[in-house]
Amino acid sequence: MEGLGRGLFVVIAAAASMLEMGLADQRHVVGGTQGWQQSIDFDSWAEAQTFKVGDQLVFNYASGLHSVVELPDESAYENCDIGSAIESKSSGKDGIKLTKAGTRYFACGTMGHCSQGMKVKIKIATGTASSTPSHPSSSASSSFSSHYSLLGCFLIMAFYALRFM
Numbered sequence: 001m002e003g004l005g006r007g008l009f010v011v012i013a014a015a016a017s018m019l020e021m022g023l024a025d026q027r028h029v030v031g032g033t034q035g036w037q038q039s040i041d042f043d044s045w046a047e048a049q050t051f052k053v054g055d056q057l058v059f060n061y062a063s064g065l066h067s068v069v070e071l072p073d074e075s076a077y078e079n080c081d082i083g084s085a086i087e088s089k090s091s092g093k094d095g096i097k098l099t100k101a102g103t104r105y106f107a108c109g110t111m112g113h114c115s116q117g118m119k120v121k122i123k124i125a126t127g128t129a130s131s132t133p134s135h136p137s138s139s140a141s142s143s144f145s146s147h148y149s150l151l152g153c154f155l156i157m158a159f160y161a162l163r164f165m
């Protein structure tokens with residue numbers, strides 16, 4: 001019985017650390033599978049996401065057609081003041097690490113696109129999330145990896161449970 005308790009403890013600890021690894025450093029593909037383009041409602045997309053310090057944004061788009069500029073504040077964001085950009089990227093596959101809590105503002109640098117709605121406001125929460133919210137519209141790869149590690153946990157737990165029964 002003591003062996004069972006210790007075994008279960010080890011399994012649960014391993015499962016917890018695996019789960020944490022699966023959820024840490026989550027990648028958020030902006031706009032989901034359709035990516036960074038004019039026809040997406042980025043407000044709704046961002047609403048459905050939980051951004052944490054350590055997560056990464058990924059902007060996928062046709063290089064040359066669009067770009068990613070980071071704007072300094074709310075007013076620049078509201079007015080699509082692209083000229084005030086503090087950072088600019090244009091590779092077509094741009095990763096942006098969310099290094100600290102707060103709000104960050106991104107828009108497309110192509111003329112007219114920001115005012116057509118090609119902008120997104122990212123609210124980054126402090127610390128690590130205590131709950132494990134679901135991210136139906138997040139990137140396939142990140143949801144795949146967290147599901148994959150969850151599956152691994154259950155398989156290991158099932159293995160130990162069967163062994164000790």
Ligand SMILES: [Cu+2]
Nearest residue numbers: 066108110113
């Ligand atoms: Cu654009």
